[in-house]
Amino acid sequence: MWRFLGTRIAMGAFTIWITTILVTLLIHAVPGDPVQIMYAQSQGTTPEQIEEVRRSLGLDRSIPVQYLMYMERLLQGDLGATIRGGQPVLEVILQRLPNTLLLACAAMFIAILIGVPIGFLAAYREGTLTDIALMIIAIAGISMPHFWLGLMLLFFFALELGWLPVSGNGWLNLVLPALTLGLSNAAIFARLTRSSMIDVMSQDYVQTAFAKGLPKALVLRRHVLRAGLLPVVTMMGLQFAFMMGGAIVVENIFSWNGVGRMAVEAIFQRDYPLIQGFILTFSVVVVFVAIVIDALYAVLDPRIRRS
Amino acid sequence: MTFLHTNLRRMAGATALVAGFASSAAADDIIWARYGDIDSLDPHRATSTLSLQVWSLLYDTLLATDADGLPVPHFAKSWESNADGTEYTFSLQDGVMCHDGTPLDANDVKYTIDTAFSEDAPSLTKGSWGPITASEVLDPLTIKLTLETPFVALIPFLADSFSSIICDSNGEGFGTTTAIGSGPWKLVSWTKGDRIVLEKNPDYRNFGKLAENPGAPHEDGLIITVVPEPQARLAALTTGEVHIAEPPFDDVPMIKDEGELSIIVAENTGQNVFWEFAVHRPPFNDVRARLAVAHATDAATAISLIYGDLSVPENCPVSRGVFGNDQDFCAQYRPAYDPEKSKELLADLGYSMDNPLETALLVWTGGNRQKLGEVFQAQLAEVGIKASIEIMDIGSLNARVRQENENTEGTTGSMDMMTWSWYDPDILYALWHTPGAYRGYTSPELDALLDETRVLTDPDARKAKVQEVFKYLLENAIHVPLYTPGWEWVFAVRPEVEGFFVAPFVYPNFSDVKLGG
Numbered sequence: 001m002w003r004f005l006g007t008r009i010a011m012g013a014f015t016i017w018i019t020t021i022l023v024t025l026l027i028h029a030v031p032g033d034p035v036q037i038m039y040a041q042s043q044g045t046t047p048e049q050i051e052e053v054r055r056s057l058g059l060d061r062s063i064p065v066q067y068l069m070y071m072e073r074l075l076q077g078d079l080g081a082t083i084r085g086g087q088p089v090l091e092v093i094l095q096r097l098p099n100t101l102l103l104a105c106a107a108m109f110i111a112i113l114i115g116v117p118i119g120f121l122a123a124y125r126e127g128t129l130t131d132i133a134l135m136i137i138a139i140a141g142i143s144m145p146h147f148w149l150g151l152m153l154l155f156f157f158a159l160e161l162g163w164l165p166v167s168g169n170g171w172l173n174l175v176l177p178a179l180t181l182g183l184s185n186a187a188i189f190a191r192l193t194r195s196s197m198i199d200v201m202s203q204d205y206v207q208t209a210f211a212k213g214l215p216k217a218l219v220l221r222r223h224v225l226r227a228g229l230l231p232v233v234t235m236m237g238l239q240f241a242f243m244m245g246g247a248i249v250v251e252n253i254f255s256w257n258g259v260g261r262m263a264v265e266a267i268f269q270r271d272y273p274l275i276q277g278f279i280l281t282f283s284v285v286v287v288f289v290a291i292v293i294d295a296l297y298a299v300l301d302p303r304i305r306r307s
Numbered sequence: 308m309t310f311l312h313t314n315l316r317r318m319a320g321a322t323a324l325v326a327g328f329a330s331s332a333a334a335d336d337i338i339w340a341r342y343g344d345i346d347s348l349d350p351h352r353a354t355s356t357l358s359l360q361v362w363s364l365l366y367d368t369l370l371a372t373d374a375d376g377l378p379v380p381h382f383a384k385s386w387e388s389n390a391d392g393t394e395y396t397f398s399l400q401d402g403v404m405c406h407d408g409t410p411l412d413a414n415d416v417k418y419t420i421d422t423a424f425s426e427d428a429p430s431l432t433k434g435s436w437g438p439i440t441a442s443e444v445l446d447p448l449t450i451k452l453t454l455e456t457p458f459v460a461l462i463p464f465l466a467d468s469f470s471s472i473i474c475d476s477n478g479e480g481f482g483t484t485t486a487i488g489s490g491p492w493k494l495v496s497w498t499k500g501d502r503i504v505l506e507k508n509p510d511y512r513n514f515g516k517l518a519e520n521p522g523a524p525h526e527d528g529l530i531i532t533v534v535p536e537p538q539a540r541l542a543a544l545t546t547g548e549v550h551i552a553e554p555p556f557d558d559v560p561m562i563k564d565e566g567e568l569s570i571i572v573a574e575n576t577g578q579n580v581f582w583e584f585a586v587h588r589p590p591f592n593d594v595r596a597r598l599a600v601a602h603a604t605d606a607a608t609a610i611s612l613i614y615g616d617l618s619v620p621e622n623c624p625v626s627r628g629v630f631g632n633d634q635d636f637c638a639q640y641r642p643a644y645d646p647e648k649s650k651e652l653l654a655d656l657g658y659s660m661d662n663p664l665e666t667a668l669l670v671w672t673g674g675n676r677q678k679l680g681e682v683f684q685a686q687l688a689e690v691g692i693k694a695s696i697e698i699m700d701i702g703s704l705n706a707r708v709r710q711e712n713e714n715t716e717g718t719t720g721s722m723d724m725m726t727w728s729w730y731d732p733d734i735l736y737a738l739w740h741t742p743g744a745y746r747g748y749t750s751p752e753l754d755a756l757l758d759e760t761r762v763l764t765d766p767d768a769r770k771a772k773v774q775e776v777f778k779y780l781l782e783n784a785i786h787v788p789l790y791t792p793g794w795e796w797v798f799a800v801r802p803e804v805e806g807f808f809v810a811p812f813v814y815p816n817f818s819d820v821k822l823g824g
Contacts (some may be wrong), residue, residue: 030703031702031703031706031707031710032700032702032703032705032706033702033705033706034702036702036705036706036709037701037702037705038353038354038355038431039354039431048434049433049434052429053431056428084346084347084353084355085345085346085347085349085352085353085482085483086347086352086428086482087347087483087499092499095498095499095500096499096500151538151539154538154539154542155542158542158546159542159545159546162546165546165548166534166539166542166543166546166548167340167532167534167539167543167548168501168532168548169501252535252536253536253538253539254536254539255501255532255533255534255535255536255539257498257500257501257533261500261535262500265343265344268700268701268702269702270702
């Protein structure tokens with residue numbers, strides 16, 4: 001088990017290192033200069049001064065040199081300072097990361113709470129009208145863009161009913177963005193749970209259990225659920241990364257002060273250190289979740305730890 | 308989106324019911340929602356309009372801007388300069404206090420200038436202070452600035468929030484957690500990306516800023532929140548969660564029809580939207596091609612289609628409210644809408660409807676500019692100019708325009724709808740003096756004219772020179788003005804808000820605001 005975890009952590013670290021190289025290459029491949037953009041709306045500044053500011057930020061160096069300077073700082077735990085406003089990147093990210101994680105966790109909770117029982121019910125009633133109706137709802141849920149669903153929920157719960165605030169960062173403010181993100185992911189979980197359960201229910205050992213005359217509830221609980229949930233657990237890891245990504249759109253609609261929204265601004269402003277810091281943090285979170293899921297998977301399925 | 312609008316229209320009726328319940332702010336706090344946040348509380352560390360607007364609430368400036376956009380006394384009650392414009396002496400108001408209770412005097416002005424010119428971290432707008440070589444405190448209420456060469460744009464600069472006076476008691480954390488100034492509002496807290504909480508400065512004295520109120524703001528607090536999504540801002544206005552916000556453009560006619568919220572349009576913003584061209588290769592290296600575009604463009608019709616009465620056509624290379632702007636003067640030289648003339652020029656160049664002039668048309672994303680670009684595209688097509696629109700964010704646009712200017716090969720043209728803003732015609736120096744902000748058009752003749760606009764201390768003489776620059780830019784179709792304003796200038800305001808207005812150069816003012824019942 002420890003060797004298994006060690007390998008996973010080493011692979012995770014390698015992934016993160018590759019990410020830092022890719023990000024540095026990609027951000028410089030996008031046209032636009034952060035200093036030019038900084039002066040874009042209210043300028044009156046001479047080209048010489050723009051060059052001076054670029055020099056002071058090290059942007060006049062070649063990309064490999066900029067990368068090495070970045071890695072040197074990074075290894076000392078310094079993510080640099082934002083180009084806009086000159087604040088420490090780590091501080092800016094850490095201030096907002098809990099908000100995004102909170103949103104992603106809340107959404108994940110909603111997705112599982114709704115998705116798994118629906119999928120289970122649909123599998124149980126496979127081929128019936130209930131199954132078809134539930135799966136139509138699930139397909140609708142998957143197809144619904146976050147942007148649209150978010151605005152609809154906002155208009156209904158905040159404007160029409162006045163139950164929840166439109167924007168902000170309090171507990172009440174978490175409800176709508178978490179619902180938006182959670183509902184569309186619930187649909188994914190529902191479909192996955194259904195197909196996985198159907199698969200398990202057709203297995204010989206389940207058929208045998210039924211044939212032995214064991215109560216249906218017992219078979220479902222003891223034999224079907226445990227095996228059927230394995231792919232769902234894997235999916236949780238993947239979906240968590242997707243949710244962090246989906247949070248970008250949802251955070252914008254609900255003015256949720258998370259890292260997703262910050263990243264969008266940073267990209268528009270070409271704030272290189274902030275983009276690098278965001279992607280690094282994002283990849284650390286995703287890799288961490290992947291390792292946790294792998295470990296969980298190993299706990300659930302002994303064959304994996306042995307291999 | 309139509310469904311959303313219909314939905315919203317219906318829901319607006321329920322506003323009265325919801326407003327009392329959903330409003331979460333203290334009764335005496337004004338809540339202003341914007342699409343983005345400031346970059347820094349330190350006036351030397353940012354350049355965005357969003358930041359400037361907040362500095363204008365926290366800090367004072369030596370001078371202020373009147374309704375016409377001209378500099379008037381504020382913290383400096385008077386000023387004089389020597390004959391050749393290299394020395395300025397300002398005499399300051401007595402008894403003004405910083406937010407921490409220390410007096411605001413000449414030492415703070417010196418501190419601000421010294422910081423702007425510091426070796427380690429000079430101000431991002433150091434260049435706009437001009438060639439200041441020394442600042443000398445003659446006595447606590449008198450300060451003298453010495454310049455290496457005359458720089459007349461210094462005076463309007465001292466009325467703008469870029470030159471905000473920073474109290475010398477600021478120390479650790481300045482710009483992020485603290486911001487001690489002497490403006491009408493004091494900083495309580497800034498949560499980056501979320502909100503800035505301000506409280507009124509009870510000791511505030513207004514000497515020259517545009518507000519009826521001579522002292523402290525009427526309301527106790529001002530909260531500036533970030534709501535990036537336009538529909539969410541409108542929803543928050545409707546529920547009463549916020550009092551003032553920039554509405555979605557497409558909803559402005561509906562808001563006007565509803566009559567619940569009022570629409571306030573900023574005037575004299577200094578924003579100028581114009582055509583510029585890649586001039587170092589065909590076809591736009593030939594003035595006739597540039598003029599053909601200018602004559603084919605009917606800006607008045609296009610903006611009325613897209614913005615209604617929210618924007619107006621602009622004839623001058625610097626917009627209304629900026630020194631030298633004179634619509635009648637510029638109208639004499641700006642190529643007028645004349646499609647026939649345009650066709651003649653194109654025929655001269657060998658183009659026809661079958662052999663159209665081809666060009667890229669670069670447009671900055673947002674603010675319905677892409678729709679405006681499509682109207683212009685149709686107008687250009689009528690005379691035989693085939694423009695393909697490319698929409699991009701401002702960062703890509705800036706990079707691309709420079710790249711197009713540096714590219715001297717090929718025969719496909721490139722033109723762009725550029726947007727710049729400044730409070731003084733010195734902006735034209737940044738744009739068109741060698742080497743040029745985008746490495747675009749420059750000439751020794753234009754350089755000489757622009758050099759003179761920086762040193763002529765007599766306002767009449769300077770105005771004449773500035774207008775010579777206008778004439779040169781317009782006749783040569785280098786900078787073809789289209790309209791003003793261009794961004795962040797429309798505000799929707801809730802009915803209980805009284806006294807809100809937007810001062811020149813898009814500075815919303817809250818000193819006169821009262822929240823009625």
